[in-house]
Amino acid sequence: MDVKQFDVVTLFPPMFEAISQFGITRRAGEEGRYQLHLWNPRDFTDDNYRTIDDRPYGGGPGMVMLADPMEKAVQAAKQRQLANGVEKPKVIYMSPQGRHLTHAVVMELVSQSGLIFLAGRYEGVDERLVRRQVDDEISIGDYVLSGGELAAMVVIDAIVRQLPGVLGDADSAEQDSFVNGLLDYPHYTRPEIYQGEPVPEVLMSGNHAHIKKWRLKQALGRTWLRRPDLLAARQLTKEESGLLAAFQADHKQ
Numbered sequence: 119m120d121v122k123q124f125d126v127v128t129l130f131p132p133m134f135e136a137i138s139q140f141g142i143t144r145r146a147g148e149e150g151r152y153q154l155h156l157w158n159p160r161d162f163t164d165d166n167y168r169t170i171d172d173r174p175y176g177g178g179p180g181m182v183m184l185a186d187p188m189e190k191a192v193q194a195a196k197q198r199q200l201a202n203g204v205e206k207p208k209v210i211y212m213s214p215q216g217r218h219l220t221h222a223v224v225m226e227l228v229s230q231s232g233l234i235f236l237a238g239r240y241e242g243v244d245e246r247l248v249r250r251q252v253d254d255e256i257s258i259g260d261y262v263l264s265g266g267e268l269a270a271m272v273v274i275d276a277i278v279r280q281l282p283g284v285l286g287d288a289d290s291a292e293q294d295s296f297v298n299g300l301l302d303y304p305h306y307t308r309p310e311i312y313q314g315e316p317v318p319e320v321l322m323s324g325n326h327a328h329i330k331k332w333r334l335k336q337a338l339g340r341t342w343l344r345r346p347d348l349l350a351a352r353q354l355t356k357e358e359s360g361l362l363a364a365f366q367a368d369h370k371q
C-alpha cells in the first residue's frame with residue numbers, strides 16, 4: 119500500500135483535527151493509508167512579531183499574506199514529501215478562483231502520490247507566491263470562506279474515501295453519489311414504521327434483484343428531478359432509460 123502524503127500550510131493547524139480525529143479519515147490515518155503534516159507559516163518568520171501578513175499595495179481593505187513565510191513552509195513540505203518517496207509533490211491553492219472540485223477532479227487527485235495544500239486567510243496570499251509555487255488552484259464552490267482550511271479538508275476527505283481499503287465494502291464507494299454519475303438513492307433503517315410512515319415495501323422483501331432495480335430507479339429519478347445537468351451528461355442503458363421512464367410516469371400521477 120503506498121501511503122498518500124498530504125501536507126497543509128495553514129495558520130490554524132488544530133482545525134485539521136476535524137479530519138484526523140474523527141470517523142473514516144481518522145481510521146484511515148491510523149491505518150497508515152495517508153499521512154497529514156501541517157506547517158504554520160508563523161514558524162518560518164524571522165521577526166520578533168512572527169509577521170505573516172501586511173497591508174495590500176494599491177490600498178483596499180484587509181491584509182494579504184506575505185509570500186516569504188508561506189514559500190518557506192511550502193519548501194519544508196516539499197522536503198518532507200520528497201523524503202517520503204513522493205516524486206513530484208503537487209501544490210494546490212484553495213480559492214474561489216480555482217477550478218471546481220468534482221468527482222472527476224477528486225479521482226485525478228487520488229492518482230497523485232503527494233499533495234501540498236495552501237490554506238490562505240484574510241484577503242488572500244501574495245500573487246507572486248501563487249505564481250512561484252502553485253500547480254493547481256481548486257474551489258469547492260462559488261462562495262467565499264474565511265480561510266482555505268475547510269476547503270482543503272473537503273478535498274482531503276473526498277480523496278481519502280477513495281483510497282483502496284478505506285471504505286468497508288468496495289461497493290459503498292461505488293454507490294456513492296457521483297461515482298456512477300447519479301445522485302444517491304434514499305436510505306432507510308429501523309423502525310419499520312416511523313411516525314406512521316412505513317419503509318418502502320420492496321426494501322423489506324429480501325429480493326435483492328428487485329431492491330437493486332428500485333434503488334437504481336430512485337437514483338435515476340432523483341437525478342432527473344434535482345440535477346438534470348448530471349443526467350444530460352450520462353449515457354443511459356436500455357434498462358436505465360426504462361426505469362427512468364417508469365419513475366417519470368409515477369411522478370406525473
Ligand SMILES: NC(=O)c1ccc(N[C@@H]2CC[C@@H](O)C2)nc1
Nearest residue numbers: 212213238242257258259263265
Ligand atoms: N470556495 C472555495 O473553495 C474557497 C477557498 C478559499 C476561500 N477563502 C480563502 C481565504 C483567503 C484566500 O486564501 C481564499 N474561500 C472559498
